[in-house]
Amino acid sequence: MANLKIKLVKSLCGRREKHIATVKSLGLKRIGNETIQPDNPQTRGKIAQIRYLVTVTEE
Numbered sequence: 001m002a003n004l005k006i007k008l009v010k011s012l013c014g015r016r017e018k019h020i021a022t023v024k025s026l027g028l029k030r031i032g033n034e035t036i037q038p039d040n041p042q043t044r045g046k047i048a049q050i051r052y053l054v055t056v057t058e059e
Helices: 017-025 041-049
Strands: 003-008 034-038 054-058
16 A cells, blocks of 8 residues: 655645644644655545645655
8 A cells, every 4th residue: 555745835824724624634733744644535635625735745
């Protein structure tokens, strides 16, 4: 099973509460933080919601 490396590249200031909650559920707290998550439909859905805040690379 593949993994995704997710990096927060934009600030959470002024964002919608749902988007902030989604970022935190992925384990990201501040700009530059990275996390590795499994590549599954749940993770892809979260990324789709906040795609303008993060960059994603496959591992």
